[in-house]
Amino acid sequence: MLGLFTMLVSAMAMPAAALAETVYGQPAPWKLNFQAAASPVMHDIVRFHDLLLWIITLITIFVLALLVYVMVRFRASANPVPSKTSHHTLVEVVWTVVPILILVVIAVPSFKLLYFADKTKEAELTIKAIGKQWFWSYEYPDNGNFTFDAIMTADKDLKPGQLRLLDTDNSVVVPVNTNVRLLTTAADVIHAWAMPAFGVKKDAVPGRLNETWFRAEREGTFYGQCSEICGAYHGFMPIKVEVVSKEAFAKWAEEAKQKYAQVGGPSPRLASAQQ
Structure with a gap:
């Protein structure tokens, strides 16, 4: 005793x-x-x-x-x-x-x-996270207003070093030591954007825009998951955030403008196929 x-x-x-x-x-x-x-x-x-x-x-x-x-x-x-x-x-x-x-x-x-x-009054970057059944979509309104989906990597597609049920095909990329305003909403049912290492857990509610923030203090890859019971595949919509240097983020943002679709517009791949 x-x-x-x-x-x-x-x-x-x-x-x-x-x-x-x-x-x-x-x-x-x-x-x-x-x-x-x-x-x-x-x-x-x-x-x-x-x-x-x-x-x-x-x-x-x-x-x-x-x-x-x-x-x-x-x-x-x-x-x-x-x-x-x-x-x-x-x-x-x-x-x-x-x-x-x-x-x-x-x-x-x-x-x-x-x-x-x-919330933070000194946001340097805004990201919008949209919960869908069962994946996340992201928008970067401050960097060309592009958008992309982040879907969980299937077990058969996992590469060495990737984490089962946590890795996604596309990552949220943010610069280190930057105040990031995170806006959350949902397209169908209530989801929740949760990142334990950042102390973030914010509901994503259809028809409502919620706000929170984080400031990543170190570079690296961070993982989270939807923390609302949002349906049959609730456990299969992870969140992956890559924190990089500010120079690397600026380069990634320029490439993302060409790679991903504009909000409200067709994807670059579709536009190229139509041409």
Whole structure:
């Protein structure tokens, strides 16, 4: 029992990011806690999680100690004549005020995090994600207004190093250290664009445009999935984001204008075939 308690205290003393695997942006075997944070929002989520873990653990230990004390101190053999006390003003004030103070301690960072994660006033890039059954479509209105679909790579088409149920034929490409405004909507049912390493989870609702943001702090490939139960193939519409340098993104955007269709227009391949 003492060894288990020591392990729990040691785990709590370490931040969640330190307990995570060194693999960024994807799940890993035996991973503990969150994926390693790769955005300012996710760093704040991890810190808030650690605060709540301390609070709930201290509450649990206190309640357990109180129950043990009551069972031992007021057991029938030790109290053949039970007390008839029904009210205690100080105890009633304490058990009312202390939970309120605990909720205030939780509420202040909670509201700060909610407002911080909601939207950014200094967006440098806008991407629109459209949930469909069962894949995602993306639009880049700031970079030529092109659009493309991102469909899960089938098992038979997976190449070495690609992840089953997470890789897609096309990737969302964003520059590193850039405030990205993400707009989400859906064409059919409710979906949800979720990227754990960025601390992003935003519903995509038909007829509604929701907004969130992220700022990727490191280059690499990051994976997420739709987190709304949107139908039979809910588990088969992953999200793949490639974070590259700003120079590489500018080059990719120029190539994407030629490769992908314009919003509301025919695809370049179709136009070439008609010519």
